[in-house]
Amino acid sequence: xxxxxxxxxxxxxxxxxxxxxVRSGFLRSARMALRVVLSIDGRFALQSYTICAxxxxxxxxxxxxxxxxxxxxxxxxxxxxxxxxHPNEGAFEEVLRQQPNTRLFGIRLPLQIHLxxxxxxxxxxxxxxxxxxxxxxxxRWWLANRMGEPPVTYDAYLAERSRLNLVALAQQMGYLxxxxxxxxDTTEKQRARLAYALDLGEAWTVQSCTWATAGSGLxxxxxxxNPAELVGKPFDVRELEAIRSDVAxxxxxxxxxxxxxxxxxxxxxxxxxxxxxxxxxxxxLLPVDYTADGTPIPHEVTRFGRIDWSCKEREKxxxxxxxxxxxxxxxxxxxGMLFNERVLQDTYRRLSNVPGVSRVxxxxxxxxxxxxxxxxxxxxVNLELNQRIDxxxxxxxxxSDARYGPIGSxxxxxxxxxxxxxxxxxxLTGGIISTRPFSYTEDALVxxxxxxxxxxxxxxxxxxxxxxxxxxxSNEARTEFTLNWGREVRPEYAREAATISYGFRYVENPExxxxxxxxxxEFRYANITADTQFARWLAQQANPIxxxxxxxxxxxxxxxxxxxxxxxxxxxxxxxxxxEWTGMGLYALAPPLGLRQSEGDAYLLAGIPFAxxxxxxxxxxxGRMWGxxxxxxxxxxxxxxxxxxxxxxxxxxxxxxxxxxxxxxxWSVRDxxxxxxxxxxxxxxYVPGVGDVQLDVGLEFRKELxxxxxxxxxxxxxxxxxxxxxxxxxxxEAEFSLRSLAxxxxxxxxxxxxFFLLRLxxxxxxxxxxxxxxxxxxxxxxxxGMVHLGIGxxx
Numbered sequence: 093x094x095x096x097x098x099x100x101x102x103x104x105x106x107x108x109x110x111x112x113x114v115r116s117g118f119l120r121s122a123r124m125a126l127r128v129v130l131s132i133d134g135r136f137a138l139q140s141y142t143i144c145a146x147x148x149x150x151x152x153x154x155x156x157x158x159x160x161x162x163x164x165x166x167x168x169x170x171x172x173x174x175x176x177x178h179p180n181e182g183a184f185e186e187v188l189r190q191q192p193n194t195r196l197f198g199i200r201l202p203l204q205i206h207l208x209x210x211x212x213x214x215x216x217x218x219x220x221x222x223x224x225x226x227x228x229x230x231x232r233w234w235l236a237n238r239m240g241e242p243p244v245t246y247d248a249y250l251a252e253r254s255r256l257n258l259v260a261l262a263q264q265m266g267y268l269x270x271x272x273x274x275x276x277d278t279t280e281k282q283r284a285r286l287a288y289a290l291d292l293g294e295a296w297t298v299q300s301c302t303w304a305t306a307g308s309g310l311x312x313x314x315x316x317x318n319p320a321e322l323v324g325k326p327f328d329v330r331e332l333e334a335i336r337s338d339v340a341x342x343x344x345x346x347x348x349x350x351x352x353x354x355x356x357x358x359x360x361x362x363x364x365x366x367x368x369x370x371x372x373x374x375x376x377l378l379p380v381d382y383t384a385d386g387t388p389i390p391h392e393v394t395r396f397g398r399i400d401w402s403c404k405e406r407e408k409x410x411x412x413x414x415x416x417x418x419x420x421x422x423x424x425x426x427x428g429m430l431f432n433e434r435v436l437q438d439t440y441r442r443l444s445n446v447p448g449v450s451r452v453x454x455x456x457x458x459x460x461x462x463x464x465x466x467x468x469x470x471x472x473v474n475l476e477l478n479q480r481i482d483x484x485x486x487x488x489x490x491x492s493d494a495r496y497g498p499i500g501s502x503x504x505x506x507x508x509x510x511x512x513x514x515x516x517x518x519x520l521t522g523g524i525i526s527t528r529p530f531s532y533t534e535d536a537l538v539x540x541x542x543x544x545x546x547x548x549x550x551x552x553x554x555x556x557x558x559x560x561x562x563x564x565x566s567n568e569a570r571t572e573f574t575l576n577w578g579r580e581v582r583p584e585y586a587r588e589a590a591t592i593s594y595g596f597r598y599v600e601n602p603e604x605x606x607x608x609x610x611x612x613x614e615f616r617y618a619n620i621t622a623d624t625q626f627a628r629w630l631a632q633q634a635n636p637i638x639x640x641x642x643x644x645x646x647x648x649x650x651x652x653x654x655x656x657x658x659x660x661x662x663x664x665x666x667x668x669x670x671x672e673w674t675g676m677g678l679y680a681l682a683p684p685l686g687l688r689q690s691e692g693d694a695y696l697l698a699g700i701p702f703a704x705x706x707x708x709x710x711x712x713x714x715g716r717m718w719g720x721x722x723x724x725x726x727x728x729x730x731x732x733x734x735x736x737x738x739x740x741x742x743x744x745x746x747x748x749x750x751x752x753x754x755x756x757x758x759w760s761v762r763d764x765x766x767x768x769x770x771x772x773x774x775x776x777x778y779v780p781g782v783g784d785v786q787l788d789v790g791l792e793f794r795k796e797l798x799x800x801x802x803x804x805x806x807x808x809x810x811x812x813x814x815x816x817x818x819x820x821x822x823x824x825e826a827e828f829s830l831r832s833l834a835x836x837x838x839x840x841x842x843x844x845x846x847f848f849l850l851r852l853x854x855x856x857x858x859x860x861x862x863x864x865x866x867x868x869x870x871x872x873x874x875x876x877g878m879v880h881l882g883i884g885x886x887x
Contacts, residue, residue: 760835
């Protein structure tokens, strides 16, 4: 065997069969990437090594894992006769039985990750697990099959099934004359490329649509669905299936429990108008059944009969059963009312949400009527209680605008204390976090702070002192009394805060999960003990805003919060709005109450100046599947706060922050703003990265590569600013201006570990308002950016 090469190193059969990690293609890619690494500035080494790693992975060939006669599925495409793609391309891709391996920037990254694990090593590891009685798993298995993706090989049977599926889907969409031709290209060695040429033809439309209800006992006058609405539309079987289910559900919600989707049939006549591509549709409502002689048995109006409920107490850890008035309040079912499936579902959901209830069973029984009477449906409600006393343990990540790190908590929970669906909870929480100091500008990349707190909460159903009878069960109202004390130790200061609050929440609209939270009274005490060196540094800055952020205060606040989902067909998202205010009434009543004043004329509450401000913030999120390509997500977040006469500056813990893993990701937390502010300047009329006005806009496209691995492309814009009324000495560059809106973009990777999602985002600064004129846009100076490690999606 003779081989030729233009390399100085001669080839031999043994060198051509080496693993992909040492193949010549890889070596060429690695050498090119290495030259790039050595030729650029060291601060881009991380990006450079990433490029090098991608080059290494891209050089691995999947052919080395194929058996003799197998072909790697290189490409699959579905095209129309004119070479274009159908607007609903994603739907066609979903019915393909085989798809090529997922690509990222032209590289089959999941496949290359799979190839990193040797099959024989993985097989041995799985064999050892089986011998120990364990299921398949381990890090090698997770890397190869969850993060990675095995090579997809061409299968003639699946390819033909895909062709038939494409034709079937096109016909369901109304293209009854659709045809599809499959072309398999195997000219390249050990590879196959599939091309599906889909000829849809002309779309058939609905010419007429009428009801046929004879013998069913059903009337259509109260249905929302109107058959005339289908006339002129494409004959889409998928839409008809959805209507069929909705019609059956409507009947079950209006007194006919026997109506199922199988009792609603669409009969289409395509023979009489085949030349015009028209369809005559008849909506048939079928009876319950037929007698032996063929007589239809109609559906009968049914009402709820007996409503019985019982409570099954646990043998151990006994707890009082749910009180009668609580169950009666939550039961949406009344004896004598028309049967309504939605009412049963609402009752089940409400009872399942009651603390202390572990299981809800609602068996039903149809009762044959006496002569001349209506059919009755008896309902039994069986409640099974949880163990009364629970001990809980939880670990999570703080990922707020100003803090990041792991925390853990242990708790005690008493379910159903008095049988009123009430809960008493105590929790002890502690952890280590990373924060950015104020007296110097370097990023804090390691945990440098500690936090711990103890909280007690008592919650009960309803809104005392109002009786349950004055509330709607669908509101699921609950009231909470909370007592909390916490301490946080940072490199420069220690902060203690105690809070006592009374509030309630209720569901405004169950379908949209629209919830309202109201806290009429919240008393908060915050004490800050500055480190001696930090206190000296604060005094040296002569910065009123900086000093004002770190003063002790008390507050008697009120809060209102509202959140709701929204859905507009394929798009969905959430609204959120929060407002809080404190000191308004107290400041007005201070003179008649005779409250003492400080040397700065601030009124005191318990010997400490009370807070006086209004703070409002809101958020809107957007999400939509983008065909078969991925999903598009967006967020707009804004907030503003203003202080009253009793304080000069908004407290630090109520301010807004810019940058970070959940904000404008080209900057670290508190590394952006306010406005045009430069982070190296610490003695100006602002605090770097802290403001009283916030605007944050984000757009992100997410693509799932495997079940446990995804990529995201994103762009963020935003900043914080100082409100003009915050301080008489506020710096002009920190005030609001759209020209100071920062802009960044980048790429992220998502790792789904089922119980949490790990996120790695890297972003470049496209426009940096902190730089001087002529240096703000990317390309006008040295590139800058940031890499973030986060938990969960940013929005």
